[in-house]
Amino acid sequence: xxxxxxxxxxxxxxxxxxxxxxxxxxxxxxxxxxxxxxxxxxxxxxxxxxxxxxxxxxxxxxxxxxxxxxxxxxxxxxxxxxxxxxxxxxxxxxxxxxxxxxxxxxxxxxxxxxxxxxxxxxxxxxxxxxxxxxxxxxxxxxxxxxxxxxxxxxxxxxxxxxxxxxxxxxxxxxxxxxxxxxxxxxxxxxxxxxxxxxxxxxxxxxxxxxxxxxxxxxxxxxxxxxxxxxxxxxxxxxxxxxxxxxxxxxxxxxxxxxxxxxxxxxxxxxxxxxxxxxxxx
Numbered sequence: 001x002x003x004x005x006x007x008x009x010x011x012x013x014x015x016x017x018x019x020x021x022x023x024x025x026x027x028x029x030x031x032x033x034x035x036x037x038x039x040x041x042x043x044x045x046x047x048x049x050x051x052x053x054x055x056x057x058x059x060x061x062x063x064x065x066x067x068x069x070x071x072x073x074x075x076x077x078x079x080x081x082x083x084x085x086x087x088x089x090x091x092x093x094x095x096x097x098x099x100x101x102x103x104x105x106x107x108x109x110x111x112x113x114x115x116x117x118x119x120x121x122x123x124x125x126x127x128x129x130x131x132x133x134x135x136x137x138x139x140x141x142x143x144x145x146x147x148x149x150x151x152x153x154x155x156x157x158x159x160x161x162x163x164x165x166x167x168x169x170x171x172x173x174x175x176x177x178x179x180x181x182x183x184x185x186x187x188x189x190x191x192x193x194x195x196x197x198x199x200x201x202x203x204x205x206x207x208x209x210x211x212x213x214x215x216x217x218x219x220x221x222x223x224x225x226x227x228x229x230x231x232x233x234x235x236x237x238x239x240x241x242x243x244x245x246x247x248x249x250x251x252x253x254x255x256x257x258x259x260x261x262x263x264x265x266x267x268x269x270x271x272x273x274x275x276x277x278x279x280x281x
Contacts, residue, residue: 003046003076007083011049016040024070027275031066043242058161059182060110068190078197086180086208088173098202100155101130105185108159113186122261129188131197133247141240153178157185169210194279195256197249203230
């Protein structure tokens with residue numbers, strides 16, 4: 001089943017036939033908002049607002065572990081996020097749609113980035129953190145609507161909530177990054193620990209601040225205006241995607257924990273075994 005995590009400005013899906021609103025409980029706390037379970041164009045789907053109802057949560061305040069765990073617990077095996085992103089490349093202009101396939105973690109350790117620890121040791125491979133099959137499905141759905149989606153990009157995740165400096169923007173460009181944002185890490189890596197196919201559909205809102213022209217530097221007002229104008233195209237892409245056969249998650253994703261957990265099950269307590277069983281579904 002597909003789960004869609006809505007980012008800035010996307011707090012609901014128009015036309016979703018809601019069957020249940022679930023105030024999920026997890027061993028890792030409460031998710032950002034209620035899970036909305038229903039059917040979209042006749043297809044089962046789960047929706048979650050990443051920043052909560054009314055956009056209450058800053059990126060570092062989001063309980064990414066609870067979000068991902070709750071979605072997996074509710075039956076999701078694929079997670080598609082929607083995010084606002086800044087561009088670090090001239091050819092990725094504001095208003096363009098993008099799908100990163102690599103991540104550069106430039107957060108500052110304020111976020112709980114793994115389900116493991118506290119008596120359960122595991123090391124999951126994230127060499128290829130994104131589902132190429134899911135990216136391809138989104139790109140094909142967009143193309144059928146006459147909408148271009150750039151892929152094969154690297155997303156630098158920064159801590160926020162402040163917007164970056166020019167020095168930081170240039171540093172990330174020199175590191176080979178094409179996009180910058182505040183929310184995809186640790187979401188992408190937790191999805192892999194939960195054996196869920198992951199991808200992000202990003203809306204380019206600005207050129208961050210690396211250009212010399214101050215008029216091109218990111219501001220919240222410009223970000224929200226451009227993001228809002230692009231949400232209609234995102235909705236069209238998502239609707240086209242959900243009405244097509246969805247790809248199966250790659251075997252390496254669905255078996256990510258097969259050899260990753262190092263702690264013997266005999267050493268785990270009942271609670272640890274219970275949440276580990278959810279991740280292994």
